[in-house]
Amino acid sequence: MKKILIINGPNLNLLGVREKSVYGDRDFQSYFEELKTEYEDVDLSYFQSNHEGAIIDMLHEVGFSYDGIVLNAGAYTHTSVAIGDAIAAIETPVVEVHISNVHKRETFRHHSYLAKNCVGVICGFGLGSYRLGLQSFL
Ligand code: DQA
Numbered sequence: 001m002k003k004i005l006i007i008n009g010p011n012l013n014l015l016g017v018r019e020k021s022v023y024g025d026r027d028f029q030s031y032f033e034e035l036k037t038e039y040e041d042v043d044l045s046y047f048q049s050n051h052e053g054a055i056i057d058m059l060h061e062v063g064f065s066y067d068g069i070v071l072n073a074g075a076y077t078h079t080s081v082a083i084g085d086a087i088a089a090i091e092t093p094v095v096e097v098h099i100s101n102v103h104k105r106e107t108f109r110h111h112s113y114l115a116k117n118c119v120g121v122i123c124g125f126g127l128g129s130y131r132l133g134l135q136s137f138l
Pocket residue numbers: 010011012072073074075076077097098099100101102109
């Protein structure tokens with residue numbers, strides 16, 4: 001059974017409440033339960049943190065034993081050399097995902113410090129971006 005971890009970064013604990021016109025009105029927990037039901041042959045787990053160091057610690061913790069990581073690092077995508085370095089340091093492949101199409105938005109969201117160390121990037125499909133990220137490992 002493949003072991004896949006979904007990581008959500010800062011402010012993504014507020015999905016369903018936060019800027020609904022951009023991120024939709026669904027909370028992540030119910031979406032995650034749906035994914036778990038849909039992919040019952042996958043050992044799927046979920047971690048969310050608003051703290052950069054906690055995200056790095058989690059990447060280190062699973063990054064030598066899991067089969068894939070689906071990472072939405074939120075705004076840290078555009079600022080964090082350290083998360084980019086952590087992705088380069090581990091063995092588990094990482095797919096960068098975003099709910100919104102970051103390229104349609106402010107210029108500062110167009111650059112990712114993570115993308116060059118990721119297998120690929122998926123953005124703009126709403127919560128469906130996570131499903132596509134997950135499927136890429138199967
Ligand atoms: C986001 C896009 C980021 O620019 C933003 O800071 C987020 C969410 C997305 O999923 O669309 O927090 O990663």
